[in-house]
Amino acid sequence: MKIAFYGSSLLSAYWNGAATYYRGLLRALSERGYDITFYEPDAYSRQDHRDIDPPDWCTSVVYPATREGLLGAVAEARNADIVVKASGVGYEDDALAALLLEKAAPDALTVYWDVDAPATLAELAAAPDHPLNRMIGRFDLVLTYGGGPPVVDAYRAAGARDCVPIYNALDPATHHPVPPDPRFAADIAFLGNRLPDRERRVESFFLEPAASVPRARFLLGGAGWDGKPMSDNVRYVGHVGTADHNAFNTSPKAVLNISRESMARTGFSPATRVFEAAGAGACLITDAWEGIELFLVPGEEVLVARDGQDVAEILQDLTPARAEAIGKAALARVLAEHTYAQRAVIADNLFHDQHSLRRRATMRERAV
Known part of the structure; x- marks a missing residue:
């Protein structure tokens, strides 16, 4: 299956703590057969502080932090089986979420992946008119990299169809013992x-x-x-x-x-x-x-x-x-x-189950 993943940055960990999570989990999903494209805006000088080259396990697309760049990146979502909007992308997050929900193929699985759920939920609670409060129930699935039962309950109360934590983990290929420095x-x-x-x-x-x-x-x-x-x-x-x-x-x-x-x-x-x-x-x-x-x-x-x-x-x-x-x-x-390979098994099972449900629902809608 093809995943279009829209996040803060895969290539740079500069002011971007989610980079390690993205890299570990997406590489593990790639090893399970997923064709992944990661879209990130050219924002916050992250491209000036890249700490990895574009990987061979994921296609990397950096788009200008402009309205035209955003629209061009979003247009690619129609070709994906799974469309992921991560939290904290850093450029026009609310517009990006709305556009992805609009442009995703009818039978595509749409996922809101929150890499800072406590902060997101606090923001939503403080602003009932926040655009995400109106959109969260339109995503097929909410995934988080932490938070456990408190976050799951809060997201469901906010209207999420389902919420599942996919916790941070270890990628042994990148983080391992080395001699002291x-x-x-x-x-x-x-x-x-x-x-x-x-x-x-x-x-x-x-x-x-x-x-x-x-x-x-x-x-x-x-x-x-x-x-x-x-x-x-x-x-x-x-x-x-x-x-x-x-x-x-x-x-x-x-x-x-x-x-x-x-x-x-x-x-x-x-x-x-x-x-x-x-x-x-x-x-x-x-x-x-x-x-x-x-x-x-x-x-x-x-x-x-x-x-x-x-x-x-x-x-x-x-x-x-x-x-x-x-x-x-x-x-x-x-x-x-607690390795990303183990976390990827959880995500893989969720994607297949949810994608099947999404396809059946689309077929029913077309038959009416």
């Missing part, structure tokens, strides 16, 4: 861009513990933290390209995951960083959120911190031997249960 040597490291609903939590879970444990070495990566006050034991390295993520995860004694406020509140929302770190065999410390035990066993495969004080205490008590044991256990767990 002196550039990223530290006792604990955090990688994440500076965002409004994350900044206070980074202060609490990373910067405040750094100030309270001055002898420990803290490493901060990600865009936007220039000028942020931080203690002398914090080393800021700026944007870290995906080619360096494995080394960033394997070099420190521990790696910290800090969820954005909306994701922590919703729960069941493991970030791509969780699986990247586990896939590299890193000792992961994560902030506490409901549902973590569905993915990793607290105390054995991941360490969980309720606040910054917990982070400081965990770090001071963490021996290299225990860190190594937790990293090995996490790697074994994600390889066994």
